[in-house]
Amino acid sequence: MPTIVSVDDSTVPGEGSSRLLLLVSSDNKHIVVEEDIMSRSRFISKQVEGFEATSQRHAILLPFSSFVLNKVIEYCSHYRGYYLLEDDPDAAPPGRSPVREWDQEFLDVDRNMLLRIIKAAHYLEIKSLVGSCARAIADMIRGKTTEEMREILGVENDFTPEEEHSPSSKCTG
Amino acid sequence: MLYTRAPHAHLRTSSSTPQRYGRRASCRVPPILRSSDDVLLEILESLDGRDIVMCKAVCRRLKKVVSETVSLQYKVELFSSGMLDSQHGPHTLTLAERLARLRSYNAAWRCLEWTTCGEVLPHLQDYSHSADVATSASIYSRRAEDSMQDTIMQQIPSQLRGIPERHTSLLIPAQISDIWSNVYTDAAQDLYVIVVGAYLGFRCFMRSISSGEDHPLGCGILEVITSLPPRPGFQTSVDICNAQILITICGRTSAAFEIILGNWQSGAVLSKQTTSERCGSYVNNGHPKAYFLDDDHILLEHLEPDACDCGHSSIQVYTIDSDDGLGATPSYTFVLPDFMQILYPPHRLSPLSKAWMAPRPAVDTGHFHPNPADRLLTVILSVPADRGQFDEHYVDIPLHTLRSYVAAHPGGVVPWAAWGPRGARATRVRVPRGLSAVYRMNEQGFVGGLRRLLLCPAADGAPMILLLDYHPQRIARGRLCAEGALEAGAEMLAALAIGGVETALPCLASAAPAPQALAEILDGFDQCGIRLCEDGMVFLDNPSVWVSAIKVAKVFSI
Numbered sequence: 010m011p012t013i014v015s016v017d018d019s020t021v022p023g024e025g026s027s028r029l030l031l032l033v034s035s036d037n038k039h040i041v042v043e044e045d046i047m048s049r050s051r052f053i054s055k056q057v058e059g060f061e062a063t064s065q066r067h068a069i070l071l072p073f074s075s076f077v078l079n080k081v082i083e084y085c086s087h088y089r090g091y092y093l094l095e096d097d098p099d100a101a102p103p104g105r106s107p108v109r110e111w112d113q114e115f116l117d118v119d120r121n122m123l124l125r126i127i128k129a130a131h132y133l134e135i136k137s138l139v140g141s142c143a144r145a146i147a148d149m150i151r152g153k154t155t156e157e158m159r160e161i162l163g164v165e166n167d168f169t170p171e172e173e174h175s176p177s178s179k180c181t182g
Numbered sequence: 183m184l185y186t187r188a189p190h191a192h193l194r195t196s197s198s199t200p201q202r203y204g205r206r207a208s209c210r211v212p213p214i215l216r217s218s219d220d221v222l223l224e225i226l227e228s229l230d231g232r233d234i235v236m237c238k239a240v241c242r243r244l245k246k247v248v249s250e251t252v253s254l255q256y257k258v259e260l261f262s263s264g265m266l267d268s269q270h271g272p273h274t275l276t277l278a279e280r281l282a283r284l285r286s287y288n289a290a291w292r293c294l295e296w297t298t299c300g301e302v303l304p305h306l307q308d309y310s311h312s313a314d315v316a317t318s319a320s321i322y323s324r325r326a327e328d329s330m331q332d333t334i335m336q337q338i339p340s341q342l343r344g345i346p347e348r349h350t351s352l353l354i355p356a357q358i359s360d361i362w363s364n365v366y367t368d369a370a371q372d373l374y375v376i377v378v379g380a381y382l383g384f385r386c387f388m389r390s391i392s393s394g395e396d397h398p399l400g401c402g403i404l405e406v407i408t409s410l411p412p413r414p415g416f417q418t419s420v421d422i423c424n425a426q427i428l429i430t431i432c433g434r435t436s437a438a439f440e441i442i443l444g445n446w447q448s449g450a451v452l453s454k455q456t457t458s459e460r461c462g463s464y465v466n467n468g469h470p471k472a473y474f475l476d477d478d479h480i481l482l483e484h485l486e487p488d489a490c491d492c493g494h495s496s497i498q499v500y501t502i503d504s505d506d507g508l509g510a511t512p513s514y515t516f517v518l519p520d521f522m523q524i525l526y527p528p529h530r531l532s533p534l535s536k537a538w539m540a541p542r543p544a545v546d547t548g549h550f551h552p553n554p555a556d557r558l559l560t561v562i563l564s565v566p567a568d569r570g571q572f573d574e575h576y577v578d579i580p581l582h583t584l585r586s587y588v589a590a591h592p593g594g595v596v597p598w599a600a601w602g603p604r605g606a607r608a609t610r611v612r613v614p615r616g617l618s619a620v621y622r623m624n625e626q627g628f629v630g631g632l633r634r635l636l637l638c639p640a641a642d643g644a645p646m647i648l649l650l651d652y653h654p655q656r657i658a659r660g661r662l663c664a665e666g667a668l669e670a671g672a673e674m675l676a677a678l679a680i681g682g683v684e685t686a687l688p689c690l691a692s693a694a695p696a697p698q699a700l701a702e703i704l705d706g707f708d709q710c711g712i713r714l715c716e717d718g719m720v721f722l723d724n725p726s727v728w729v730s731a732i733k734v735a736k737v738f739s740i
Contacts, residue, residue: 128217131217152233167242168239
């Protein structure tokens with residue numbers, strides 16, 4: 010359990026007007042990041058709103074490792090200041106669009122990592138990242154057989170033999 | 183506590199770490215299942231119907247997510263019924279309503295009953311021109327009885343698909359009203375083509391279905407001079423792919439036929455080619471068979487084994503060159519097995535299904551429509567059975583298999599094993615014993631969507647209509663089965679590379695007595711043809727006695 014750190018002065022001289030946030034990962038790493046980088050995350054934005062209301066800033070504890078967190082921060086830094094339609098809570102949900110080129114490269118990681126990133130992105134409510142990860146995972150399982158999908162997703166077959174052979178799970182249409 | 187900014191390098195990820203990280207976590211609960219439903223949903227939403235169906239069988243958790251989400255259910259239902267959501271259709275229904283309609287639509291096909299709601303096409307008992315009837319894309323056309331120059335078009339209504347009933351009529355110019363060879367409708371492009379034989383050539387008249395006038399994009403008339411020797415009884419067939427029109431012409435006494443590639447919008451003939459005398463499909467009543475595989479390729483059957491270099495019957499694919507039209511030699515030769523007897527053309531799913539590639543949405547395609555990617559190529563195999571009889575097997579090969587092969591390979595001869603049932607995940611339908619002798623195909627219709635109609639005798643000898651409802655996608659999920667599951671002809675089928683993959687369908691068969699009118703006229707069914715319109719119209723005709731019986735099955739419920 011990491012120590013809860015109370016941040017009473019979050020402005021650092023010489024860093025412009027952006028304030029800093031302290032994020033604490035599940036492996037107890039403290040990561041400092043500029044607030045406006047993380048504003049893409051609805052979760053963080055809500056936390057920050059809470060800080061404003063109570064005039065109390067404290068570290069934000071996150072349930073995933075620093076490795077994943079750093080990856081998410083890398084994503085947010087890249088799109089710092091960019092408008093992404095998916096992240097606009099007021100915009101209509103966009104249709105299926107191709108994965109952005111940078112995202113493709115960014116998400117060229119092993120599948121466990123990908124699954125962790127999507128989970129973190131979901132926790133942090135970064136819709137654009139969730140969408141990109143989901144499409145990357147979908148690309149991995151597209152066209153595969155059920156058995157291959159289990160392999161890729163690391164999932165055991167938990168159907169009973171009866172269920173497996175029943176028409177409804179076979180989905181004969 | 184005052185803290186300083188972390189070193190910048192700390193924010194960068196090193197690329198070597200993920201591997202180690204992944205291994206360490208692999209022994210725990212699979213990360214995917216620790217994700218919330220929203221995450222799983224997001225992944226599933228990015229997949230198409232086929233993959234969602236496969237995902238459903240992966241584990242309980244995924245199955246639960248799929249079965250609880252309407253949008254995924256709709257995709258699955260569309261996939262398993264071979265339909266697509268209509269882009270241009272009336273979108274007044276919610277997703278849940280469309281799903282419910284699609285389910286009812288699929289369920290309605292499982293019983294074949296004659297409607298009690300009255301004849302949709304009245305006054306046809308004494309109708310005597312079966313040759314000039316066309317059914318396509320739920321549009322039925324025929325000449326008006328009181329005027330030889332009018333053609334009546336009727337759109338078969340579909341309550342569940344949201345297609346209203348509609349009538350239009352088309353005035354045929356006087357000079358061509360005496361005979362016409364062939365009619366073709368492409369509802370997606372609002373196009374009606376009449377191919378009329380003339381001395382030494384043909385004329386194709388292009389009309390708009392909806393207005394009955396000249397088609398706004400069309401040239402009106404496309405004239406073709408044929409180089410085949412003039413002879414009576416020309417037969418033609420037409421296939422249309424966007425602006426391209428493919429006309430094949432064949433005489434009854436010859437197996438040679440001519441392929442003409444044109445542009446129906448400009449009236450230009452791009453290419454004209456006559457095949458050799460030996461490569462036609464004389465076994466199939468001289469019907470010429472050339473179809474578009476896609477925008478750039480034409481598919482042609484060569485039934486004579488020695489008609490091509492490979493020494494077998496084959497399907498040849500010609501590439502359309504934008505300058506020279508058709509190449510002189512085929513780019514691909516898909517070899518058929520020796521004991522294949524007859525090859526039928528790719529069953530034309532309704533041209534309505536080409537709506538997605540049409541330049542403009544011309545017709546109301548309803549809430550959903552058949553998927554053009556599901557067009558099939560049917561190879562009929564006659565396997566010797568006892569007492570000199572033959573068992574017939576239909577091998578339905580999805581054309582997208584050929585398309586993807588052509589897209590990925592430079593050309594050449596493709597052996598059957600590479601593109602046949604196993605490679606193509608084809609569907610095999612074994613036609614019930616004794617049935618093969620008593621029906622005859624009708625070139626125009628026969629299959630509507632993914633359904634096959636047969637006319638066969640019941641136990642008491644009365645004519646029955648048998649509907650086999652199947653789907654090629656189901657076969658993609660066909661399970662590997664033990665050898666020996668196949669019955670008679672197993673050896674042959676093993677040689678076809680069907681053995682080992684149980685491709686028999688979970689096909690739903692329904693039967694209904696044929697209309698009384700037909701039963702009285704016929705003393706046998708061997709001259710009988712059946713057409714099936716995708717919206718439930720069953721059309722029976724008997725060209726030998728020139729009497730047609732038309733009955734509508736399930737029109738209002740479908």
